[in-house]
Amino acid sequence: MSTQHTELILIVDDTPANLDVISEALSDAGFEVAIATSGERALQQVEYELPALILLDVMMPGIDGFETCKRLKENPKTRNIPIIFMTALSDVENKVRALELGAVDYVTKPFQEHEVLARVKTHIQLYSLTQNLERQVAKKSADLQASQLQLVRSEKMSALGNLVAGVAHEINNPVGFLFSNLQPAQEYVQDLFGLINLYQQKYPNPDPEIVEQIEAVDLEFLQKDLPQLLNSMKLGLERIRNISTSLRTFSRSDTDSQVLFDIRDGLESTILILKYRLRANETRPAIEVMTEYGDIPEISCFPGQLNQVFMNILANAIDMFDEVAQQSTFTELQAKPQIITVQMRLATPKVVEIRIRDNGTGMSEEVQARIFDHLFTTKSVGKGTGLGLAISRQIIEENHGGTISANSVLGEGTEFMIQLPCINSPDRILTRKLPVA
Numbered sequence: 001m002s003t004q005h006t007e008l009i010l011i012v013d014d015t016p017a018n019l020d021v022i023s024e025a026l027s028d029a030g031f032e033v034a035i036a037t038s039g040e041r042a043l044q045q046v047e048y049e050l051p052a053l054i055l056l057d058v059m060m061p062g063i064d065g066f067e068t069c070k071r072l073k074e075n076p077k078t079r080n081i082p083i084i085f086m087t088a089l090s091d092v093e094n095k096v097r098a099l100e101l102g103a104v105d106y107v108t109k110p111f112q113e114h115e116v117l118a119r120v121k122t123h124i125q126l127y128s129l130t131q132n133l134e135r136q137v138a139k140k141s142a143d144l145q146a147s148q149l150q151l152v153r154s155e156k157m158s159a160l161g162n163l164v165a166g167v168a169h170e171i172n173n174p175v176g177f178l179f180s181n182l183q184p185a186q187e188y189v190q191d192l193f194g195l196i197n198l199y200q201q202k203y204p205n206p207d208p209e210i211v212e213q214i215e216a217v218d219l220e221f222l223q224k225d226l227p228q229l230l231n232s233m234k235l236g237l238e239r240i241r242n243i244s245t246s247l248r249t250f251s252r253s254d255t256d257s258q259v260l261f262d263i264r265d266g267l268e269s270t271i272l273i274l275k276y277r278l279r280a281n282e283t284r285p286a287i288e289v290m291t292e293y294g295d296i297p298e299i300s301c302f303p304g305q306l307n308q309v310f311m312n313i314l315a316n317a318i319d320m321f322d323e324v325a326q327q328s329t330f331t332e333l334q335a336k337p338q339i340i341t342v343q344m345r346l347a348t349p350k351v352v353e354i355r356i357r358d359n360g361t362g363m364s365e366e367v368q369a370r371i372f373d374h375l376f377t378t379k380s381v382g383k384g385t386g387l388g389l390a391i392s393r394q395i396i397e398e399n400h401g402g403t404i405s406a407n408s409v410l411g412e413g414t415e416f417m418i419q420l421p422c423i424n425s426p427d428r429i430l431t432r433k434l435p436v437a
Contacts, residue, residue, distance in 0.1 A: 004271075004350070005205070006098040006227070007031055007032065007051075007052035007053065007124055008031070008032045008033075008034060008049065008050075008051045008052055008054070008055050009026050009031045009032065009033050009034070009051060009052065009054075009055065010034045010035075010036060010042065010045065010046065010055070011026075011033060011034070011035050011036070011054075011055045012022060012036045012038075012039065012041075012042040012053045012054060012055065012056045012057055012060070013055075013057040013060070013086065014015065014037050014038060014057065014060045014061060015057070015403050016033045017019070017035075018057070018086070018109070018111070019035055021113070022055060022086075022111065022116060023035060024114075024119070025116060025117060026120065028264040029117050029121075030047040030383065031120070031410035034049070034051060035191075037069055038060055038061065038063075039060055039062055039063040039064050039065065039067060039068035039071075040062055040063060041065065042054070042056070042058060042068055042072075043068065043071055044073070046075075046077070046078050046081075047077075049209075050078065050081065051078065051118070052081070052084070052124055052127065053081065053082050053083075053084065053120060053123055053124050054081055054083045054084070055084050055086055055107075055116075055120070056068060056073070056083050056084070056085055056086065056103075057085075057086045058085055058086070058087040058088075058094070058225040059087070059088070060099070064300045065085060065086075065087075065098075066097060066098070066101060067283060067294070069083055069085070069098070069101045069102060069103060070101055070102075072102075073101065073102040074288060075249060077410075079102075080127075080131075081127075082104045082105075082123045082124070082126070082127045083102065083104060084103065084104060084105045084106060084107060084119060084123060085098045085105075085107070086107055086108075086109060086111075087106055087107075087108060087109065088108065088109040092240040096324045104123050104126075105119050105123060107119060110118050119280050121427060126374065129349050129415045135141050159281060167215070170376050171240060172241075175237055175241055178233075178237055179234075179241070179293060182230065182233060182234055182237065182294070185230065186227070186230050189226055189230065190227075192237065194223050195420075196219070204380070211378070221320050234376045243323075254270065258300040258301050258302055258304065258400075259300065259301070260298040260299070260300055261298055261300075261301055261303040261306075262298050262300065263296075263299060263301065263303075263344070263352070263354070263420075264293050264296070265307055265355075266303055266306055266307045266310060267291070267310055267342060267344070268291075269307065269313050270314060271289055271291070271305055271314065271342070274313075274315065274318065274388065275316055277315075277318050278318065283322070283325040283326065283330070284321065284322070284324075284325035284330065284333050284338070285330070285333055285334055285337070286338075287318060287321055287338045287339070287340060287341070288337060288339045289339075289340045289341075289342065290339060290340070290342070290343045291341075291343075292341070292342070292343045292344070293343075293364050294344060294423070295345060295346075296344060296345070297345055297346075297352075298422075299352055299420055299421070299422040300393075300422075301420065302399060302400070303402055305399060305400075306395070306400070306420075308391070308392070308393050308395065309392040309396060309404075309418070310356075311418050312388040312389060312391070312392050313356050313389075313392065314340065314356065315388075316388065316389070317340050317356070317360065318340075320358065320360045320361060320414075321338045321358070321360055324338075324360060324361060335423050337358075337359075337361070338358075338359070339358070340356065340357070340358050341355075341356070341358075342354070342355045342356050342357075343355045343357075346422075350422060351420070351421060351422065352419070352420045352421075353417065353418070355415055355416070355418075356415070356416045356418075357415040357416075358413050358414055358415075359412070359413040360413050360414065361410070361411065361413075362369045362408045362409045362410040362411055362412050362413055362414055363406075363408040363410065363414055364410060367408075368406060368407075369409050371389050371406055372389050372390055372392075372393045372404075372406075373390065380412065392404060396418055396420070400420055400421070401420075402418060402419050402420040403417075403418070403419045404416065404417070404418050404419075404420060405417050
């Protein structure tokens with residue numbers, strides 16, 4: 001009894017007798033069989049259905065077996081299909097040529113049925129094992145790549161988080177000290193000014209030396225300006241405190257489970273941390289960041305990871321503007337304001353959509369197709385690792401069940417779109433309006 005096979009064998013031969021013999025033998029062995037009587041027909045047939053193996057005659061009218069094999073190996077769809085040549089040519093030169101063209105074996109005419117079946121079965125098995133091995137290698141490679149990305153991401157976030165958290169802590173201590181003493185200092189100043197006013201009322205004609213000193217220090221101006229100076233110091237301390245809060249928000253450590261988080265806080269903290277890079281410098285004008293946040297809910301997420309994604313995208317946009325500045329004059333850059341737009345809205349009741357767009361140079365289709373690839377970067381050596389966007393995709397798609405994509409037009413700019421699932425709960429809708437950066 002024959003063993004049933006699901007593999008399709010394509011036989012290419014212009015001799016009906018040969019076709020009948022081999023076709024019957026393979027069919028009896030349980031294989032599915034397809035027939036082509038010329039090289040041209042074989043090339044047409046494989047476009048419709050790919051065989052598991054091809055038995056190919058050498059001497060045929062039209063294009064011969066060698067040319068047919070060459071074309072099959074040039075086609076990405078068919079290049080890996082094992083080809084066994086059938087030939088009456090016994091000279092070594094033709095056998096070597098067949099193997100050099102990519103054939104895996106050859107059988108000589110007249111055929112020995114058992115030999116043909118044995119070779120077909122062997123090469124189908126080898127092909128199957130090769131395919132399985134390639135799939136396993138691809139899977140292991142993907143797993144290793146994912147592990148590397150996870151390790152790099154964890155190490156980067158850990159190092160950055162520890163650094164930023166440490167800086168925030170060091171800032172907090174002196175700021176807290178100054179803030180707690182500033183209010184009493186303002187009260188003391190007011191008490192001193194009240195005392196001076198009382199002296200002036202009781203002693204309207206002071207000693208000439210005191211009059212001279214009052215004029216020297218410009219007492220009237222000092223009484224007006226010192227309270228304003230203290231208020232300015234208070235505003236500065238509040239600004240430092242906000243920066244410290246943003247640093248802590250950005251660097252917050254993620255737990256094993258997701259937590260509810262207002263991702264607008266994450267975006268604002270990231271923009272604030274990057275603000276020093278947005279300012280004008282000697283090579284370019286300031287980069288403007290425009291934000292437009294709708295009424296959105298808190299979402300269940302890993303805040304630190306999302307902050308890293310925002311940092312990667314925004315930092316890449318700033319890097320692009322800096323590279324443009326190296327190739328343009330300051331006057332040329334002033335003619336076209338450099339803008340990054342950040343928009344956030346509810347795309348559907350269950351999906352938050354974040355769009356980060358720049359009006360920079362854009363990307364070619366080739367670059368756009370590869371920007372999320374592992375280790376791919378357009379930056380010069382030493383300036384890019386090719387990991388930032390690959391890690392970002394892993395964070396969004398694997399860790400949050402969302403999507404991230406990029407749309408770019410050369411000369412017009414690039415837009416990244418992130419979609420994240422959210423909790424559709426009315427009591428969690430946040431209507432706080434955040435200021436434009």
